[in-house]
Amino acid sequence: MRHRIARLTIAGLLLGLWACERSEPLDDMSPLADSGDRRFPERALEISDDIVEIWPKRNPDRNAYFGDLHVHTTYSFDAFSFGTTATPSDAYRYALGEPLEHPAGFEMKLREPLDFYAVTDHALFLGLAPEAADTSTEFSKLEVSQPLHDLNAPDNKGLLSLAPRLRTFGTFAPKVLTGLLDGSIDQPMATRITRTAWLDIIDAAERFNDPGRFTTFVAYEYTSSSNDRGNLHRNVIFKDSDRLPAEPFSRFHSQNPEGLWDWMDGLREQGIESLAIPHNSNGSNGQMFKLVDWAGDPMDDDYAVQRLRNEPLMEITQVKGTSETHPALSDTDEWANFEIMPYRVATFLPSEPAGSYARDALRRGLDFEEAGIVNPYKFGFIGSSDTHTGATSDDESNFFSKIGLLDATPELRGSVPLPLWQSLFMRIMTPDQVGEVGGETYTRSPTPTFGAAGLAAVWAEANTREAIYEAFRRKETFATSGPRIRLRFFAGYDFDESLLDDSDVISEAYGRGVSMGSDLDASGDSAPSFLAWAIRDPLSAPLQRLQIVKGWSEGGETFERIYDVACSEGARPDRETQRCPDNGARVDLADCSYSTDSGSPELKALWNDPGFDPEQRAFYYVRVLENPTCRWSTWDANRSGVEPRSDLQPTIQERAWSSPIWLVPAVDTASAE
Numbered sequence: 001m002r003h004r005i006a007r008l009t010i011a012g013l014l015l016g017l018w019a020c021e022r023s024e025p026l027d028d029m030s031p032l033a034d035s036g037d038r039r040f041p042e043r044a045l046e047i048s049d050d051i052v053e054i055w056p057k058r059n060p061d062r063n064a065y066f067g068d069l070h071v072h073t074t075y076s077f078d079a080f081s082f083g084t085t086a087t088p089s090d091a092y093r094y095a096l097g098e099p100l101e102h103p104a105g106f107e108m109k110l111r112e113p114l115d116f117y118a119v120t121d122h123a124l125f126l127g128l129a130p131e132a133a134d135t136s137t138e139f140s141k142l143e144v145s146q147p148l149h150d151l152n153a154p155d156n157k158g159l160l161s162l163a164p165r166l167r168t169f170g171t172f173a174p175k176v177l178t179g180l181l182d183g184s185i186d187q188p189m190a191t192r193i194t195r196t197a198w199l200d201i202i203d204a205a206e207r208f209n210d211p212g213r214f215t216t217f218v219a220y221e222y223t224s225s226s227n228d229r230g231n232l233h234r235n236v237i238f239k240d241s242d243r244l245p246a247e248p249f250s251r252f253h254s255q256n257p258e259g260l261w262d263w264m265d266g267l268r269e270q271g272i273e274s275l276a277i278p279h280n281s282n283g284s285n286g287q288m289f290k291l292v293d294w295a296g297d298p299m300d301d302d303y304a305v306q307r308l309r310n311e312p313l314m315e316i317t318q319v320k321g322t323s324e325t326h327p328a329l330s331d332t333d334e335w336a337n338f339e340i341m342p343y344r345v346a347t348f349l350p351s352e353p354a355g356s357y358a359r360d361a362l363r364r365g366l367d368f369e370e371a372g373i374v375n376p377y378k379f380g381f382i383g384s385s386d387t388h389t390g391a392t393s394d395d396e397s398n399f400f401s402k403i404g405l406l407d408a409t410p411e412l413r414g415s416v417p418l419p420l421w422q423s424l425f426m427r428i429m430t431p432d433q434v435g436e437v438g439g440e441t442y443t444r445s446p447t448p449t450f451g452a453a454g455l456a457a458v459w460a461e462a463n464t465r466e467a468i469y470e471a472f473r474r475k476e477t478f479a480t481s482g483p484r485i486r487l488r489f490f491a492g493y494d495f496d497e498s499l500l501d502d503s504d505v506i507s508e509a510y511g512r513g514v515s516m517g518s519d520l521d522a523s524g525d526s527a528p529s530f531l532a533w534a535i536r537d538p539l540s541a542p543l544q545r546l547q548i549v550k551g552w553s554e555g556g557e558t559f560e561r562i563y564d565v566a567c568s569e570g571a572r573p574d575r576e577t578q579r580c581p582d583n584g585a586r587v588d589l590a591d592c593s594y595s596t597d598s599g600s601p602e603l604k605a606l607w608n609d610p611g612f613d614p615e616q617r618a619f620y621y622v623r624v625l626e627n628p629t630c631r632w633s634t635w636d637a638n639r640s641g642v643e644p645r646s647d648l649q650p651t652i653q654e655r656a657w658s659s660p661i662w663l664v665p666a667v668d669t670a671s672a673e
Contacts, residue, residue, distance in 0.1 A: 055212075056211050056212030056462040056464055057462065058461035058462045059461050059462065060461065060507065061506040061510070062460055062461055062471075062476070063460060063461070063462070063463070064457055064459060064486045065115035065116060065215075065457065065458050065460055065463055065468060066114055066115050066116075066456070066457050066480075067115050067117055067118075067215070067455065067456050067457075067458075068095070068114060068116075068117055068118070068384050068385050068387075068392045068453070068455065068456060069116075069117075069120065069217070069219065069235055069315075069456050070118070070120050070277075070315065070318060070384035070385055070386045070387075071091050071117060071119050071120055071385065071390060071392070072084070072119075072120065072121055072122070072221070072386070072388040072389075072390070073086050073088050073090070073091050073119055073121055073390045074086055074087060074130050074390075075087075075088070075121040075122075075127045075130065075197045075200075076122045076126075076129075076221075076388065077122065077124075077125045077128060077129040077172060078169060078388060078403075079388035079389070079390075079404065080129035080130050080133070080152065081129060081151070081168050081172070082103065082165065082169075082388055082389075082403045082404030082405055082406050083103030083152055083404040083405035084103055084152075084390065085103070086100060086101075086389060086390030087200070087204070087390075088119040088121075088200065088204035088205070088390075089204045090390050091117065091119050091204075091390035091391070092117055092119070092204060092205075092208035092216060093208075094108065094110065094390060094391045095114045095214070096113050096114075096208070096214060097109075097110060097112070100390060102389060102391070102400060102404070102408060103152075103157060103389065103404040103405050103408065104157065104404070104405055104409070105157070106400075108391040108400055110391075110392065110395075111394075111398075111539055112484070112539070113214075114214075114392070114455075115214065115215065116214070116215035116216070116217070116456075116463070117215075117216055117217075118205075118216065118217040118218075118219040118235070118237060119204065119205065119216075119219065120219045120235045120236075121197070121201060121220055121221065122220070122221050122250075123221065123222060123223065123247075123248035123249065123251075124173075124223050124251050124252055125173055125176055125194075126193075126194045126197045126220070126248065127193045127194055127197025127198075128190060128193055128194070129148060129151075129172065131145075132145030132148040132172070133145075133148040133149060133151045133152060135149050135150065138189065139189060139190075142184075142185060144175045144176055144179055147164070147167070147168050147171070147172065148168060148172065151165070151168065157405060161405065162405065162429070162430070163429040165405065166406075166430065176190075177252075180252075191247065194247055195247050198220075198246075198247055198248060201218065201220070202218050202241060202244060205217065205219075205241065206241055209465065211462075211463070211464045211465070212462060212464065213463060214463070215463055215464060215468055216465075217238060217465065217469075218238045218241050218244060219237045220235070220236055220248040221233060221234070221235050222234045222235075222248075222249065222250060222251065222257075222260050222276065223250070223251055224251040224254075224255050224260075225255075225287075225345075226284075228285055228287070228344075229285065229344045229345070229349060230286065230288070230344060230351070231279075231280050231283040231284045231285075231287075231288070231344065232257055232284060232287060233278070233279055233280060234257065234276040234277060234278050234279065234311070235276065235277045235279060235315075235384075236248065236249075236260070236274055236275070236276050236277075237274060237275055237276075237277065237469075237472070238272070238273070238274045239273040239274065239466075239469045240273075240466070240469075243271060244272065249263045249264075256294045257276075257294070258293065258294050258303075260310075261276070261306050261307065261310040261311075264276065264310050265306070265309070265310070275310060276310050277311065277313045277315055277382065278311060278314045278315065279314070279315035279318060279384070279386065280315065280318060280320050280323065280345065280386065281315075281356050281357065281358070282320070282322070282326075282340070282341055282342075282356050283320065283321075283341065283344050283345040283351050283356070284344075284351065284355070284356045285349075285351045285356065286351075286352035286353070286354050286355030286356050287355065287356075288355065288356060289355045289356070289361035289364060289377055290355045299368065299373060300373060301374045303376065304373060304374035304376035305374055307376045308375075308376060308378060311379065312379060312472065312473060312475055313379055313380045313381070313472060313477060314358060314379045314380075314381065315382055315384050315454075315456075315479075316381040316383060316454070316479045316657055317339070317383040317451075317454035317480075317481055318383065318384050318385055318453060319386050319387065319393065319401065319402040319450050319451060319452070319453050320341050320345065320446075320449075320450055321339050321341025321451060322338050322339040322340070322451065322454075323356065323358055324336075324338070324357065324358050324359060324623075324657060325357050325358070325359040325360065326340060326356075326360075327340075328353045329353050329354065329357055329359065329360045330359060330560060332560075332561070333560075334562075335562075335625065335653065335655075338481075338652070338655070339449075339481070339652065340449065341446065341449040341451075342449065343446050343449070346446070347446075348446070358381065359551065359560065361377040361379075362551055362619050362660060363551050363553075363558040363560065364377055364558075365377035365378055365619075366552070366553040366558050366617045366618075367553065367558060369553075369617055370556065370617065378662065379659075380472075380475030380477045380516070380517045380659030380660070381477060381621070381658070381659050381660075382454075382456035382457070382477050382478075382479050383453075383454020383455050383456055383457075383480055383481065384454055384456050385402065385453030385454065386402060387402045388402050388403050388404055389402065389404050392453050392455075393453050394453040394454070394455060395452060395482065396452045396482065396630060396631060396632045396652070396654075397592070397630070397632075397635050399452050399635065401413055401447060401450055402450065402453075403447075407445075407447045410636035410637075410639070410640055411443060412443055412447070413443070413447050413448065413450075413633075413636065414444070414445060414447050414448040414645070415448060415632070415633035415636035415637060415644075415645060415648070416442075416637060416640045417441055417442055417642060418441045418443060423441045437646060437647055438645075438647070442645065448633065451481070451631075451632070451652070452481070452482045452632055453482060454479055454480060454481050454482060455479070455480045455484070456477065456479065457478045457479065457480060457486075457487075458471035458472065458476060458477050459476045459477075459478075459488075459516075460476075475516065475517025475518070475659045476515050476516055476517045476659065477516070477517065477659050478656055478658045478659060479656065479657045480654070480656040481652075481654045481656070483536075483537035483539070483540035483626065483656075484537040484539070484540075485534060485535070485536060485537050485540075485543075485624060485654075485655075485656040486534065486535040487533070487534045487535075487622060487624060487657075488509075488515075488516075488531070488532070488534075489515065489531070489532055489533075489622045489658040489661065490509040490510075490513045490514065490515050490516075490531040491514055491518075491520045491528045491529070491530045491531070491661045492512045492513020492514065492520070492529060493513075493523050493526050493528050493529070495509070495512065495513060495529035495531060495606060496529075496606075497606055499531065499606060500531075500605075500606055509531055513531070514661060515661075516622075516659040516660070516661060517660070517661070518661055518662075519661075519663075519664050520661055520662070520663055520664065521664045522615075522664060522665050522666040523614075524666070527608055527609065527612040527614075528609075528663070529606055529607065529608055530548060530565075530606070530607045530608070530609070530620060530661075531604075531605075531606055531607075532546055532548060532565055532603075532604070532605050532607060532622045533604040533605075534546055534602060534603050534604075534622070534624040534656065535602045536599075536600070536601050536602065536626070540626060540629070540654060541585075541626040541628075541629050542568065542585075542596075542599025542600055542601060542626065543568060543599055543600050543601070543603050543624060543625070543626055543627070544567075544568050544580070544585060544598075544599055544600075544625050544626060544627045544653065545567055545580045545603070545624070545625050546564070546565050546566035546567075546603040546604075546605060547562055547563060547564050547565065547622065547623045547625070548562075548565050548607060548620055548621070548622055548623075549561075549563075549620065549621050549622075549623055550562075550563065550609065550611075550618060550619070550620050551618065551619050552611075552613075552616045552618035553616060553617045553618075554613075554616055561578075562623075563578045563607070563609075564578055564579050564580045565605040565607040566603040566604060566605040567580035567581065567583070568583045568598060568599045568600040568603065568627075569583060569598065569599075569600060583598045583599065583627070584598050585598045585599055585628055586628070587628050587630060587650075587651050589634060589638075589644065589650055589651075590638070591638065592629070594628065594629050594630075595627060598627060599626070603624065615665050615666055615667060616663070617662075617663065617664075617665050618662070618663040619660040619661065619663070620660060621660040622657070623655055623656070623657050623658075624655060625653045625654075625655045626653055626654040626655065627653070628651040628652070628653050629651060629653075629654065630650070631648065631649055631650060631651055633648045633650075634648075634650045634651070
């Protein structure tokens with residue numbers, strides 16, 4: 001295998017923590033099934049011919065399923081520091097529609113249940129924080145554990161606990177790391193704690209997985225960063241639970257994501273299938289989708305193939321902003337300035353846009369192909385939350401953010417001015433977290449740039465691990481910024497206008513073309529047609545416009561263009577601008593009511609690219625926009641009886657993105673033959 005785990009002496013600071021790589025090989029990363037330590041029962045039923053009728057029926061036209069693949073619970077050291085005591089089982093109950101208590105004491109509840117969910121606690125220091133806080137444990141007796149004693153006791157969740165929590169969050173992990181390196185913390189003891197937490201995560205996923213109704217995945221987060229604090233986090237999703245590693249691979253084993261891929265490849269050789277999903281690339285400071293490998297060497301085919309094998313998807317939106325594109329990268333895209341979180345994670349350091357956003361990475365992928373190198377950035381899209389309370393916060397009108405006690409109120413989220421007493425308190429306790437805007441005092445943090453959580457969505461034959469994971473692998477996935485918008489995208493050479501009204505439109509599209517996430521080979525001089533179709537979420541605003549985003553290479557450069565292909569109420573895009581006319585949709589900021597006499601319940605189009613060239617490499621994906629609605633910060637302001645903060649967008653346009661379809665040019669098709 002080409003890429004080995006890079007060995008560095010210091011891994012740097014990330015989210016206020018230190019971590020570094022081990023210089024020795026792993027003591028025991030053998031499959032869990034071989035360890036003889038499984039705390040959950042075997043499956044009650046094995047699939048066989050005589051019981052196949054009770055297994056969920058598969059729909060060949062595929063169903064849309066919505067979920068979240070990025071959820072933290074009490075086992076993540078940062079979530080625990082933020083007051084979270086919710087367990088993986090609590091998180092799955094929440095996804096099924098049950099209420100869950102927020103660390104601040106109020107109730108969190110979804111508008112409607114989700115179809116799939118994955119708890120992805122940080123592998124780094126997994127389970128150590130709650131163990132340190134529990135004064136009955138051996139680990140709690142260590143000096144490093146003292147500040148966490150009874151940290152989340154019921155009487156320790158008020159405003160006075162915020163400063164100690166911040167200090168604890170910033171010092172616990174570095175001290176644990178130092179202790180592990182100098183031997184003052186017994187490494188086998190820490191490993192036992194991590195493995196116990198990992199077994200409980202597996203146990204919860206097994207107990208709540210209900211084929212045909214609700215799907216869980218055993219998963220975790222690999223939490224790494226570049227030395228300049230660029231975010232390189234990935235969520236690792238296992239296909240099934242028949243065989244699993246004894247403990248998850250973390251930044252403690254390697255800071256280099258290529259080391260993670262080596263580990264995943266090694267497990268795959270043992271029959272343990274998984275994939276990794278890069279997330280929050282907007283905070284990567286250009287590191288997530290750069291042009292060289294970890295060592296700074298030019299990428300080659302071996303690198304690209306390994307990355308594609310292990311990372312077929314990326315998370316395009318979550319609470320910490322959206323990573324589709326940036327105004328500095330897409331200056332002709334009027335909708336590029338959507339939920340931009342401009343910082344490296346947990347800092348006010350600016351994050352370099354180039355190399356940090358999905359569309360830019362797709363264009364870079366075309367450059368690699370033009371240079372004769374396999375495209376490492378041929379990924380599909382999902383959304384998720386990155387919640388640290390166990391509960392997805394995907395509703396702008398009921399937004400409770402993600403970091404527990406640290407952003408539990410409008411004042412702490414920075415959407416409402418601080419009252420005088422709280423302002424004075426914070427100026428004394430945390431002076432660097434207070435700032436002035438428009439003559440008012442607000443909490444100063446990245447939180448105002450956060451947005452309501454996204455959702456991961458798939459087109460799958462059934463709500464089972466097997467079917468949904470197959471959708472991940474073929475990249476028949478899409479992302480939404482929160483609403484349950486349903487989005488289809490196909491391309492083919494045998495589509496015509498009659499397809500739009502065909503009662504078997506989906507089966508015909510599958511039979512005569514390719515779906516999102518696929519390649520489409522050029523066919524002589526024939527131009528393909530693209531079928532795009534979006535259906536609104538009935539609990540959200542009507543749809544305003546359906547767009548196709550195109551990127552292509554020409555003359556050694558890459559370009560992009562946005563086409564409106566369907567407009568609300570039957571209007572047509574302008575031929576010159578390729579834009580829909582204003583449909584008159586408006587929002588009353590006084591009460592957040594929005595227009596009900598404009599917008600459409602669905603938008604559908606069969607589109608032909610006016611700039612099609614069979615010799616050009618290109619990608620296409622669909623973006624659909626709702627009518628404008630109030631942003632969460634405006635909802636907060638209205639409920640508090642104050643004006644919306646002047647430097648924040650008062651409204652947003654919720655949206656969904658399909659995974660791309662890539663056009664393989666005639667020259668590549670001919671050479672392959």
